[in-house]
Amino acid sequence: MDRELLIEIGVEELPASWLPNLTRQMAEKLDARLRDLRIAPGAPVESFSTPRRLTVRVAKIAERQEDLEETITGPPVSAAFKDGQPGPAALGFAKKQGVAFEQITRIQTPRGEYLAFHKKQRGKSAVDALPDLMSALLRDIAFPKQMNWDARLEDGRGHFVFGRPIRWLLFLYGGRVVPFTIARAANAASSTVHDVHSGALTYGHRFLATSGRAGRSIKVRSFDEYQARLAEHFVVLEHSERRDRIGRELEKHARRLGARVQQKEHAALIDEVADLVEYPGVIAGFFDPSFLELPHEVLTTTLVHHQHWFPVVTDDGKLKEAFLAVVNTQPQDERVIAKNAERVVTARLRDAKFFWEADRKVPLESRLDRLHTLQFHKKLGSYRDKAERIERLARSIAGEALGKPDAADDAARAGRLSKADLTSDMVFEFPELQGTMGGIYARSEGMREQVWKAIYFHYLPIGVEADAPPTRAQLGEAAVTWAAVSLADKLDTFVGLSTAGEKATGSRDPFGLRRQVQGAVRVLMDLPDLVGIDREISLSNLLRHAAAGVPGAAWQGDLAQASEVFAAERVRYALEQRGVPIEVVRA
Incomplete structure (x- = not known):
């Protein structure tokens, strides 16, 4: 019977620029490791990510590994026998395989006749094989930069580094927890580092909650329940859904300002900010109209490249003295956040205006x-x-x-x-x-x-x-x-x-x-x-x-x-x- 495999690696915030590649890696590495373990996925491998989690899911994988059958070639027959009796080479080959010499056979190859052993190994249950898969998956994921965080894996290699410290591990097969531990290193410098044990728990948004404490644990048993419960706790799992939500919110706020956002020109920025947040919201801010005297390239660079905010334009394409910012929350009073954003952008634009005026005093x-x-x-x-x-x-x-x-x-x-x-x-x-x-x-x-x-x-x-x-x-x-x-x-x-x-x-x-x-x-x-x-x-x-x-x-x-x-x-x-x-x- 095929069962669902669900893995979530909960981490401290990852840079947005890392997430597209990490999401691809999670699917590719898991698929490769399942095949190496002879547990071929019976459904596509799906991967998801937010700044605080890397998730991968396979709807169907088998309950057991496929049985392994292989032929191990030994010494040539010409060198294996002496006076018609098995010699040291033949007996040594049998001993190495852990069988009596009578179980050794002969095979014909292009190079002549050789001794051989036909080995059959019954596959392990998936539950017994999956911990090895998790160790390999964690080691396989490549980051632009690794962090040492006093962790180790019981895979014979010991010391374990990762892109960011791992805070929780959701590891379910058929709705049941697969036991796995990321251990605290014996020489850990900090007393705040603890073992990370796999479980059936995930965590909601760090700051938002419908009731109770924000960021509390959530128990799940399947991917559908996992995705639904995260949505209830203000985590939008799919990047495409976050991106579409940002697009709608930008358009709605721009209309309120009597303007529009050039979403096609800023498609890359929308993709990027979608990986900065788990539950996107949009706020509107303003700056002094006198800054519109700056070249529009300076204004848009300040907003887009430095702050990851969106300039707004009139119907005829002229910049307005306003901007839209994507935030990772749903503020009760947008103006509180907007005022702080306005202070930041005003300081940047004041510097830019000074540079603009000073630079033009010196000809090229x-x-x-x-x-x-x-x-x-x-x-x-x-x-x-x-x-x-x-x-x-x-x-x-x-x-x-x-x-x-x-x-x-x-x-x-x-x-x-x-x-x-x-x-x-x-x-x-x-x-x-x-x-x-x-x-x-x-x-x-x-x-x-x-x-x-x-x-x-x-x-x-x-x-x-x-x-x-x-x-x-x-x-x-x-x-x-x-x-x-x-x-x-x-x-x-x-x-x-x-x-x-x-x-x-x-x-x-x-x-x-x-x-x-x-x-x-x-x-x-x-x-x-x-x-x-x-x-x-x-x-x-x-x-x-x-x-x-x-x-x-x-x-x-x-x-x-x-x-x-x-x-x-x-x-x-x-x-x-x-x-x-x-x-x-x-x-």
């Missing part, structure tokens, strides 16, 4: 000398050196590779100023705005669109998707100069770091070399749509041209070949991401 051209104080790479010099290389390369790409000599001067100027905002107070405080603020400051100085937009967008594109920003409409008159500066920056970074000995290996790419080449590939692939230029441009030639401007770069031999192979791999990746058949890509 006057900031170039300060770039000498910022090192790009110890073998490649400062950012001023890099800016000068970008200037020369952007001029050459615009005039020669793109065939637009009339745009060469604007491209060169944009390239020269592209890194100037790195010395600004605004970018020091809001590093997400580098490049963007350079373009905004250039615009405020009255520079041509061909210059300020090229600076504004030069870090883009990041992805290889055809719809990744920027769009042709966003680029406007600056399409050619942007393409020249963007290519120059990315190619200089890739070529320079490659000659300096930096490499992308496996999942490690600290300098973002893959991203740099993928951005250049996307520019070249979409030149007709983005720039209006339909001509074939060799990426290999551009790489060699960029290398010519890097002091001491020897772009030849193994280095040049390896770098061009790396770039070709990025081209293949881009084509695959756009759905080009694999056989066409390989051709």
Whole structure:
């Protein structure tokens, strides 16, 4: 008879950025471990998570392991017998298997005739095998960072680390508790560390309760009861349900303000905040209308990237002096929480306004000398050196590779100023705005669109998707100069770091070399749509041209070949991401 398996690992709050991967891992690792134990799941493995729990459930697994039958090969017959009698090799093989020699058989293999033993092992009951599964599952889960919390497992390996301390363990098979213990280490430094025993208990929301004490234990016997009881105690288990609830609440509160939330643009933020809370609610806050004089990029960065709050806009897309915040509670008086949020955002915006006013007193051209104080790479010099290389390369790409000599001067100027905002107070405080603020400051100085937009967008594109920003409409008159500066920056970074000995290996790419080449590939692939230029441009030639401007770069031999192979791999990746058949890509 198949029975349900339910596991919940209760932990101290996990970072939201970890949860998507951990949720996938819980399902994948459990499925693999069940199969290793010969208890194949009879239903899909489902996993769920909130900041305080990692849950996995299988609706049906068998009551027993499958019986194990295997043939163990021993020594060759030619070496196993002496004068027709079993020799030491044959008797030793039988002894190792724990059987009399009469139970040993012979088998034919491609290498000849060998002794063998056909071993049959009856499977354990699932209840007896599942503790081993739990030990393996806890060890299998990988975290970006592990915590030592004076715990140990009785699995022969002892010391046990996890992403966060485990506070409770729900472990049910067929509605009954599977005994399991995470033990306190003998040398535990703190007296507050205790053994964690598996049970049939979970815990509700830390702060909310319909009656009694918030966060009290809840006894359950099945997944359906588990999910229903959690909902009664203000825990929404499914990420998708929390996300949808946040979307509805944002829309409702925005309508009350006579505004709307750009949910499509902020889809990633909604996904993230859904993993920050167990029972989402939304509050509205306000700031002084005078802050609307700041560039909208500064306002949205302050709200979205720093506070994880949502700006609201009017029907014509203009920012309002209000924001919406997702909270992990249902406050009786929203204004109490909103006032504290308003104090925080006001302080941030006051700083931003000061930086905005102070930075504009220093023209971008006057900031170039300060770039000498910022090192790009110890073998490649400062950012001023890099800016000068970008200037020369952007001029050459615009005039020669793109065939637009009339745009060469604007491209060169944009390239020269592209890194100037790195010395600004605004970018020091809001590093997400580098490049963007350079373009905004250039615009405020009255520079041509061909210059300020090229600076504004030069870090883009990041992805290889055809719809990744920027769009042709966003680029406007600056399409050619942007393409020249963007290519120059990315190619200089890739070529320079490659000659300096930096490499992308496996999942490690600290300098973002893959991203740099993928951005250049996307520019070249979409030149007709983005720039209006339909001509074939060799990426290999551009790489060699960029290398010519890097002091001491020897772009030849193994280095040049390896770098061009790396770039070709990025081209293949881009084509695959756009759905080009694999056989066409390989051709």
